[in-house]
Amino acid sequence: MGDVPDAREELDRLGRALRAQLVELITDLTPGSDLGLLFLDDPTVADWHDPLRHHYAALFRGERPASVGAADLTSRAAALLDSAGWQVTASQDGDGPRRWSVLTGRHDFGSIEIRVAHHISAVMFSGQTPALALRTPEEFTWPEPLRTPETLTPGYLLCYECDGLGACPGCGGRGWWPDQVHGRTNCRECRRQRVCAICRGAGQLAASLLSPHQRRYYSGSG
Ligand SMILES: [Zn+2]
Ligand SMILES: [Zn+2]
Structure with missing residues (x-):
């Protein structure tokens, strides 16, 4: 690019x-x-x-x-x-x-x-x-995760939605998908917010603040 x-x-x-x-x-x-x-x-x-x-x-x-x-x-x-x-x-x-x-x-x-x-x-x-x-075609590279099991803040868990990515797991943080007709179409997961809707870009969630519903995603992992 x-x-x-x-x-x-x-x-x-x-x-x-x-x-x-x-x-x-x-x-x-x-x-x-x-x-x-x-x-x-x-x-x-x-x-x-x-x-x-x-x-x-x-x-x-x-x-x-x-x-x-x-x-x-x-x-x-x-x-x-x-x-x-x-x-x-x-x-x-x-x-x-x-x-x-x-x-x-x-x-x-x-x-x-x-x-x-x-x-x-x-x-x-x-x-x-x-x-x-004005610019040559962009080769999109999927971003590296913001958090991994090794870099979690103590007391936090990897976000169950993006698995630590932080960026929107639907579009990789671009906010859009290539579209044949229009060139681009808005990402339906983040609606152009670019970040994961659950952790809001943090990649991790505080274990103490999880709702009962969210806890279910972690059942089995302790
Ligand atoms: Zn997330
Ligand atoms: Zn998205």
Whole structure:
């Protein structure tokens, strides 16, 4: 496991290019927008399959100026994207007066979607960079037990649930399992708590504090 050389720099470069393009579009099409609300600060996980792939993604709502019709704004947006080298596809979402005009633009540094409402002033901008793997695939190694019969605190017993592991015995402390469809699925034993639900990560239980129910797990061992 390790960093993929230059992947983060490349992703940051894509993120900056996408941000610059979004700022240009928003400033031109919905003037007066508060660009402080355009969040493109940190890459997020786009694909949870190992190795995780990250991208920069943003969603921004602008307001169409009262003097500009939705159709005109859509044409203007298409022209701006086209002149900046984006491959633009136009479509429509819904029918009649409540429809949205939708433009999808593709470029080496990502994709942008602009949705222009005809019945309200909303103009929705969304953009995302391609998703890159920042780290090489992780080889998971099952953790060593936190407690063994030799390292028990006096007066304590190995946790009957995890046998001293401390980490969740269902997932080994990752909190998730690989999942073919979603990449990851939450561990059903610890529900992402990562530690054993019985000893809460200690690997051992105080003999004097065991409930009668818990004592039954140790019957036979003294
Ligand atoms: Zn335990
Ligand atoms: Zn678990």
